[in-house]
Amino acid sequence: MNSQRHATLVAAASIAITLTPMLGLFSGLGWTIPLLATIAVISGSAGLVRAGGRGQGLQTLAMAGALLVLLTVGFGGGTGFLFVVPTPATFEHFANLAAAGISDIIVLAPPVEAEGGILFLTMFGVGLVTILHDMFIVGLRTPALAGLTLLTMYLVPVSVSPEATSWFWFILPAAAYLWILADDNLRRVSRFGHRFTGQGHLVGPRFPSPLAASARVSGALFVAVTLALLTIIPTNTSGLLDQVAQGYGEGDGLGDGSFGAVDPWAQLGGALNRPDTIEVARVTTDDPTPFYMRMHVADDLVPDRGFGPGDWDDVQPLDTLPYDGGDVYSATVENLELIDEVAPVYGDPVSVDLGDEWGVESETGVIRSEDSSMADVDEFSFEFTDFQFDENILAGTDPLPEDDPIRQYYTDHPGDIPELDDYVEEATAGADSDFDKVRGVLDFLSTENGFTYDEEVGNSGNDEAILNFLESGEGFCQQYASAMAWMLRVADVPTRVVIGLSKGSYDGEQWTLTSNNFHAWVEVYFDGQGWVPFDPTPGTGVSGSLNIPWDDEPDESIEEPDEGTESPTDESSASDEASGAPSEELPESPTPDSDAGAIGQSDDSGGFNPAWLSLALLAVLPLIPLLWRSALRWTRLRPKRLSAVSAWDETVDLARDYGMPVGDAQTPRQAAASLAQAVPASRAPVSALASAVELHRYSGRGALIDGLPDAVKDLRIALDKSVDQRTRFQAIFRPASLADRFSAWRERVSGRRDRKRPTLRWPRRSNAGRPGPVTGRP
Amino acid sequence: MAFESSPQQAQAQAPTPLSPQEFKATAEAILTNVEWVIEGKAPTIRLALAVMLAEGHLLLEDVPGVGKTQLAKALAKSVDCTVRRIQFTPDLLPSDVTGVSVFDPEKRDFVFKAGAIFGNLILGDEINRASPKTQAALLECMEERQVTVDGNTYRLRSPFMVIATQNPVEMEGTYPLPEAQRDRFAARLAIGYPDVGAELAMLDHRGEFNPLEALKPVCDGETVVRMIATARAVHLAPELKRYAVDLVNATRSNAQLKLGASPRATLQLLRCARVLAAMDGRDFALPDDIQQLAVPVLAHRLIPTAETTMGGGDSTAIVADILRHVPIVSQPGRY
Structure with a gap:
């Protein structure tokens, strides 16, 4: 195989290896086939053109052409000429596909099905990267640049779904990169010269490189150190370590619940972080002060995931929606971008004019469909009653009895997070009633207590993210709502999280809901009152947020409380003027993190943080040789093991450490003499040691071992005094004898095949008798 | 120091070994004696004595006039034993070396006339000048320590040592010793030129008298036999034997060598090592x-x-x- 063909294969294989981090993005493995085909076709066309002796320009054109043809065949939708040659219509089709793909990427949570626009975009991107990759490695012979292409490939899944992309998958691209560099270097050297061993032996081209072992070791070390650094660098979201614990593939836990294809949390994070705000719906209602629109309810709490959907199967027809009195308002929703399997509704819906495939989840009050989704609904209307609660009533409500099923289900929480318990303790100190606890937690999460709204925080609501949020005080509605609900559950208050849309902006006729209006808040169950919404997120952070009246300090109420029933859907009361004029402000730009925030605050909680452990380990790392050497000395000189030979071994190693090596072929007497000559002060101890080992080995009588440890000590002191500072430092922290030991060990382990050669290595023996197609010295 | 040297007793039974201290003292006495004749060559003399006590034979290879013959003579005189000198020439016959049976008219029988080999210390000068036939006769005696003439076998004396000399420079008209015969010599030594001080001292001494003639023996043949017995009892540790074997093996696998050392070399190496140890006052x-x-x-x-x-x-x-390069302790990697 000629070297260019070989390099082409290496380029293709390395980019194929780099597809592995995408495993977390797509469901199944079917997507690998078209992508591998893309790589194969592009590399193959480049290889063919190269074989024809054409230049880089034609090679690149050929690769681009191959990609275009491939896309036309696969995604042309029949617009291509003969299905192969793209026409203007084909490009138009591509543009549509790309647009669809982009919107899918924003909304869908990984893992997604690789089809349509997403697959098109992926193939296109991978194709472009493959072209660059091939150019860097084979055509331009600048394999170092291939690191960029590999990094690009790794960054795609990382940026799309940091949660689903484990750091572990960084190893493969890194290994692929090292492979490329090693292969290119081999190619370069083989082309211009001969390879040599460290001793100056020539190595034939077919033989493994004599330095390959060291290169492999240093490569592995490099990757290990990089990963270690990645692991310990604290990030403002969940650190990489979280994902170590979480493992690969668990990060997508949100997507496989009964939420359906659309993960509301992902949708929430994606929508709020959109660079361009889009309108998702327009609502017309006769309610002057509508509340948030409920969509999803997350009441199942799992530490690794946070709040997720409960397992409710009981979907009742829409005509069973109850009406329990109060003013009935009507609203019409014009759907622009919603594709969820749930319909957004205000307050307690009384009737919804959606089709038979829609129903109401009796437990959560969510309007949902098993078979259809909002994607099929352009417009729908519903009638509803507003929530109305009085804080004094709420304050006077007693907690549910402990054996109440509602209390049992909605206070279920993982119990082994002591830090969280501390926060709850702090927030609810002195609170008796459930309402006091709610107030305590709300105050705790308030801006006055140092919490700030920050959308930059990662899209996660798991235990780690919540603790980070409570420590750093930075998060957005997902963390606010999850943290509040979690804390209340710890405080034995039945709670759930609701995801939906805040009010949006009012233009006098319509409420316009944009992607910024996606929001999450909390509902707390009060005996006799039902589910009462609370919003811990500061109003400044949420577009169209609402000032919830019962959220404030209880005071003299103007309203008569409505004594409702216990059903979650039956709170109703007359509309009130409330205090909540919709705030029309845009979301405030997140306050810039003080960089001490994320890093500094994470350790004063006193909690265990693996990052610090790693850092401590890293600090100990330089001391390992010192410790090892000391342990070795101790082992040799401890009374049980002490013999003349072990003392002599220590002597030899000491001499090595202090730069006065004793050769294997030197007798103890000679060694002692040369040491005594170099360091006169060492004469007495080293002579004693040498004669002891002589007697032990050769007299057949054994030697007295009394005083040998002292002799070693004296020798060490003498040697220590005789050398300069630098040598002393090296002898203590980087003992050469250990390095020798290590290389001897490595030589043993590496199990070279040409081990049968005599144990002696002759520097002057050159290549006589060595096989290999060596044509002569260069 | 008094030695109980009773010849009758010694012949009757195995010689009694000396203590290490006695051995050392005797050896040093001999060395001092010889050094008196040959100044500044202590290491060489020491090795020559070691070869003698190891019952080996010595090949002195050096240029003329550096004291090869002096060394041999001084050594022989110091231990009070008989020295015979054979000057090898191309016309020297084997019988000149071994001896010959001649007819005694009075006894009406053949009587064996012992050759030059019947002595304790044989000095073979310029051994490479003799014909191969004569060389072979000498070398046979060296190995067998006996002479067979006309069907009668005569044992040679003990101690028995051949010190052969040859001149490495002038090779014209010589018969270089074949490898097989060189192998019979336990050691080859070169004396080398004396350094300036030693040469000056030599000039001072030799001006007045010939030190060799004034040399007095410091021990007798009997003591030498006992010393030989003592040296044989020196302890050889297994590690040491292994080291010797490693060394010899290294010569056999060395790419620069056509022929390595023989097992006989290993034997003689260790035998001489024992003597050196004993001369140092050690029993190992x-x-x-x-x-x-x-x-x-x-x-x-x-x-x-x-x-x-x-x-x-x-x-x-x-x-x-x-x-x-050969490690003292034969373990591939101490670690």
Whole structure:
């Protein structure tokens, strides 16, 4: 195989290896086939053109052409000429596909099905990267640049779904990169010269490189150190370590619940972080002060995931929606971008004019469909009653009895997070009633207590993210709502999280809901009152947020409380003027993190943080040789093991450490003499040691071992005094004898095949008798 | 120091060994004696004595006039035993060496006239000038320590040692010893020129009298036999034997050598090492002893390849190189 063909294969294989981090993005493995085909076709066309002796320009054109043809065949939708040659219509089709793909990427949570626009975009991107990759490695012979292409490939899944992309998958691209560099270097050297061993032996081209072992070791070390650094660098979201614990593939836990294809949390994070705000719906209602629109309810709490959907199967027809009195308002929703399997509704819906495939989840009050989704609904209307609660009533409500099923289900929480318990303790100190606890937690999460709204925080609501949020005080509605609900559950208050849309902006006729209006808040169950919404997120952070009246300090109420029933859907009361004029402000730009925030605050909680452990380990790392050497000395000189030979071994190693090596072929007497000559002060101890080992080995009588440890000590002191500072430092922290030991060990382990050669290595023996197609010295 | 040397007793039973201290003292007395004659060559003399006590034979290879014959004579005189000298020439016959049966008219029988070999110390001068036939006769005696003439076998004396000399420079009209015969010599030594001080001292001494004539023996043949017995009892540790074998093996696998050392070389190496240890007052041998002996005992048995010779290498340098590389403790990697 000629070297260019070989390099082409290496380029293709390395980019194929780099597809592995995408495993977390797509469901199944079917997507690998078209992508591998893309790589194969592009590399193959480049290889063919190269074989024809054409230049880089034609090679690149050929690769681009191959990609275009491939896309036309696969995604042309029949617009291509003969299905192969793209026409203007084909490009138009591509543009549509790309647009669809982009919107899918924003909304869908990984893992997604690789089809349509997403697959098109992926193939296109991978194709472009493959072209660059091939150019860097084979055509331009600048394999170092291939690191960029590999990094690009790794960054795609990382940026799309940091949660689903484990750091572990960084190893493969890194290994692929090292492979490329090693292969290119081999190619370069083989082309211009001969390879040599460290001793100056020539190595034939077919033989493994004599330095390959060291290169492999240093490569592995490099990757290990990089990963270690990645692991310990604290990030403002969940650190990489979280994902170590979480493992690969668990990060997508949100997507496989009964939420359906659309993960509301992902949708929430994606929508709020959109660079361009889009309108998702327009609502017309006769309610002057509508509340948030409920969509999803997350009441199942799992530490690794946070709040997720409960397992409710009981979907009742829409005509069973109850009406329990109060003013009935009507609203019409014009759907622009919603594709969820749930319909957004205000307050307690009384009737919804959606089709038979829609129903109401009796437990959560969510309007949902098993078979259809909002994607099929352009417009729908519903009638509803507003929530109305009085804080004094709420304050006077007693907690549910402990054996109440509602209390049992909605206070279920993982119990082994002591830090969280501390926060709850702090927030609810002195609170008796459930309402006091709610107030305590709300105050705790308030801006006055140092919490700030920050959308930059990662899209996660798991235990780690919540603790980070409570420590750093930075998060957005997902963390606010999850943290509040979690804390209340710890405080034995039945709670759930609701995801939906805040009010949006009012233009006098319509409420316009944009992607910024996606929001999450909390509902707390009060005996006799039902589910009462609370919003811990500061109003400044949420577009169209609402000032919830019962959220404030209880005071003299103007309203008569409505004594409702216990059903979650039956709170109703007359509309009130409330205090909540919709705030029309845009979301405030997140306050810039003080960089001490994320890093500094994470350790004063006193909690265990693996990052610090790693850092401590890293600090100990330089001391390992010192410790090892000391342990070795101790082992040799401890009374049980002490013999003349072990003392002599220590002597030899000491001499090595202090730069006065004793050769294997030197007798103890000679060694002692040369040491005594170099360091006169060492004469007495080293002579004693040498004669002891002589007697032990050769007299057949054994030697007295009394005083040998002292002799070693004296020798060490003498040697220590005789050398300069630098040598002393090296002898203590980087003992050469250990390095020798290590290389001897490595030589043993590496199990070279040409081990049968005599144990002696002759520097002057050159290549006589060595096989290999060596044509002569260069 | 008094030695109980009773010849009758010694012949009757095995010689009683000396204590290490006695051995050392006696050896040093001999060395001092010989050094009185040959100034500034203590290490060489020491090795020569070691070879003698190891019952080996010595090949002195050096230029004329550096004291080869003096060394042999001084050594012989110091231990009070008989010295015979054979000047080898091309017309020397084997019978001149071994002896010959002549007809005694009075007894009407053949009587064996002992040759020059019947002595304790035989000095064979310029051994390479004798014909191969004569060389072979001498070498046979060296190995067998007996002479067979006309069907009668005569034992040679003990101690018995041949010190052969040859001139490495002038090779014209010589019969160089074949490898097989060189192998019979336990060691080859070169005396070398004396340094300036030693040469000056020599001039002072020799001006007045010949020190060799004034030399008095410091011990008798009987003591020498006992010393030989003592040296044989010196302890050899297994590690040391292994080291010797490693050294010899290294000569066999060395690419610069056409021929390595024989097992006989190993034997003689260790035998001499024992003597050196005893001379040092020890009852066990050390690798240091072996290292001192490696070049004298091994070098003359090795044949370098033609490339090495042309490249200016010789077997002495190769043995020295081997000594620098073979580990004392034979474990592939102590670690």
